[in-house]
Amino acid sequence: MSSQSHVVHYAPGHTSPTHNASFTQVAQDLTPLTVVVLGASGDLAKKKTYPALFGLYLRNLLPKNTIIYGYARSHMELNDFKKRISSYLKGDESKKQEFLSMCFYHSGKYDEKASYDQFSEILKKSEEKWNSTSVNRLFYMAIPPSIFLEVSKGIHDSLILKSGGWSRIVVEKPFGKDLDSSRHLVTSLKKLFMEKDLFRIDHYLGKEMVQNLMVLRFANSVFEPLWNKQHISSITITFKENIGTEGRGGYFDEFGIIRDVMQNHLMQVLSLVAMEPPVSMSADDITNEKVRLLRCIQPVRLDETVFGQYLGNDKIPGYLDDEGVPKDSITPTYAAAVFWVNNPRWRGMPFILKCGKALDERKTEVRIQFKAPENFLFKDQDITRNELVMRIQPGEAVYLKLLTKKPGLENTIEQTELDLSYKNRFENLDLPDAYERLILDSIKGDHNLFVRDDELDIAWQIFTPLLEQMEKRHLKPEPYEFGSRGPKSADELSKRFGFQRSTGYKWPGTSK
Numbered sequence: 001m002s003s004q005s006h007v008v009h010y011a012p013g014h015t016s017p018t019h020n021a022s023f024t025q026v027a028q029d030l031t032p033l034t035v036v037v038l039g040a041s042g043d044l045a046k047k048k049t050y051p052a053l054f055g056l057y058l059r060n061l062l063p064k065n066t067i068i069y070g071y072a073r074s075h076m077e078l079n080d081f082k083k084r085i086s087s088y089l090k091g092d093e094s095k096k097q098e099f100l101s102m103c104f105y106h107s108g109k110y111d112e113k114a115s116y117d118q119f120s121e122i123l124k125k126s127e128e129k130w131n132s133t134s135v136n137r138l139f140y141m142a143i144p145p146s147i148f149l150e151v152s153k154g155i156h157d158s159l160i161l162k163s164g165g166w167s168r169i170v171v172e173k174p175f176g177k178d179l180d181s182s183r184h185l186v187t188s189l190k191k192l193f194m195e196k197d198l199f200r201i202d203h204y205l206g207k208e209m210v211q212n213l214m215v216l217r218f219a220n221s222v223f224e225p226l227w228n229k230q231h232i233s234s235i236t237i238t239f240k241e242n243i244g245t246e247g248r249g250g251y252f253d254e255f256g257i258i259r260d261v262m263q264n265h266l267m268q269v270l271s272l273v274a275m276e277p278p279v280s281m282s283a284d285d286i287t288n289e290k291v292r293l294l295r296c297i298q299p300v301r302l303d304e305t306v307f308g309q310y311l312g313n314d315k316i317p318g319y320l321d322d323e324g325v326p327k328d329s330i331t332p333t334y335a336a337a338v339f340w341v342n343n344p345r346w347r348g349m350p351f352i353l354k355c356g357k358a359l360d361e362r363k364t365e366v367r368i369q370f371k372a373p374e375n376f377l378f379k380d381q382d383i384t385r386n387e388l389v390m391r392i393q394p395g396e397a398v399y400l401k402l403l404t405k406k407p408g409l410e411n412t413i414e415q416t417e418l419d420l421s422y423k424n425r426f427e428n429l430d431l432p433d434a435y436e437r438l439i440l441d442s443i444k445g446d447h448n449l450f451v452r453d454d455e456l457d458i459a460w461q462i463f464t465p466l467l468e469q470m471e472k473r474h475l476k477p478e479p480y481e482f483g484s485r486g487p488k489s490a491d492e493l494s495k496r497f498g499f500q501r502s503t504g505y506k507w508p509g510t511s512k
């Protein structure tokens, strides 16, 4: 889209939305740090938490004296634990070994004070070796929400430092299952920890393109005049995965795709796409605007939603084949829903959110479909609408689909695009994983990219009536084939709310 790159420096006290500062500040001089990964034997720990910590290590962003203690119930020899995590670490072999030498594992219970007390002694002994007057502890809860509270109590009673450094708690989503359970979680955690020490992660906030949403909207003058219902006909936010639940069925079945992805990741993206400009780039001003926006969203209506569940075939297991999923489960693995923002900018314009597992591709994007020009001159041509697409992953990109005259003697119109594909535009692109950014921010005590309790509350208010109705009526999801586009009714829903799919066009950009 542009041919010149221009570096913008943010004024002191104002945080860069891209957080460049985080990644240039070398943390070698920081106080020694103990990271405790609770649920270290699990899926998130091996796929995201440890690789992110390794990423920070490679970037020289962990304090020189750091140890990382995994804690979980499973009994595992340290070497077996290291083997388990090392297969997910990408990078130089010697660096990997250096990193693994900082990693330890302890097996203990989640609901027993004696286990935490014993672990506390182990931590103290390790930290004494540093001979430092102060040490910090970061507790990362990579555990299912059903045990958040008992683990928090264990941390509070036995593991947080009473003096000499900070203790911070990183909590993973989903934060509750509905409005009541979320409020219960929030108030219970507040009794144990101060808000300044709590970091509620929604890792979508750490994604490069999600951070870029505000820059695109508010640093450019071309978009703002068009960013409203007068010019836009619909905004679709899509999350697709081409894998199933893959052994996470036990967790997933209790939550389903709405709680797993739509209520948190997609609502965060919607908030940033739709909110009014914040007063400043401070964390509180941005969250205030997100909250104001969420308060304008009406609860989702059942008759404006589609649910699906993926089927297996003779080669690929279906959702019901996953371990831990009851054979008669009606938990949706796909959902599409329409949202209405009741404010002057958006009143009457649909936001269509779609998310699903076991689909035809892996992709997350925001698609803004503009209205056709009012006085359209090219009536005899097969015409599609302009679309601005923000590709969050994979292959970060922003592209604008537009119509041009086909070059040459013919007088026909062709669909083409202005394409800002990051890989092509930015040399030596090395984007940190979202978890790297967020773990670093929690170490730095920066709350900018974490979820505030009031935004959580409002997001649950939007979804809870729908979730209650689904449960009460025992609604069965529509089956869809593994590897398909999802339930047929989802495309019909988009069409019903005015989305025009441009068949025949394929964005030529890189999706890697």
Ligand SMILES: NC(=O)C1=CN([C@@H]2O[C@H](COP(=O)(O)OP(=O)(O)OC[C@H]3O[C@@H](n4cnc5c(N)ncnc54)[C@H](OP(=O)(O)O)[C@@H]3O)[C@@H](O)[C@H]2O)C=CC1
Residues within 6 Å of the ligand: 039, 040, 041, 042, 043, 044, 045, 047, 072, 073, 074, 075, 110, 141, 142, 143, 144, 145, 146, 147, 172, 173, 174, 248, 251
């Ligand atoms: N996996 C992912 O990609 C993502 C996960 N998350 C969130 O991260 C958290 C952890 O997810 P994930 O790692 O997938 O979860 P897992 O199901 O892998 O659980 C993590 C660990 O918790 C322990 N555990 C599991 N179930 C129970 C139980 N019922 N009672 C007590 N302990 C249990 C197990 O360890 P042990 O038995 O050894 O103690 C397990 O290894 C969840 O809140 C999830 O929503 C968020 C984003 C992405």
Ligand SMILES: O=C1O[C@H](COP(=O)(O)O)[C@@H](O)[C@H](O)[C@H]1O
Residues within 6 Å of the ligand: 203, 241, 260, 261, 364
């Ligand atoms: O939070 C979650 O996110 C992952 C998808 O994360 P991504 O960064 O790979 O897009 C999803 O697979 C998981 O079900 C959910 O809990």
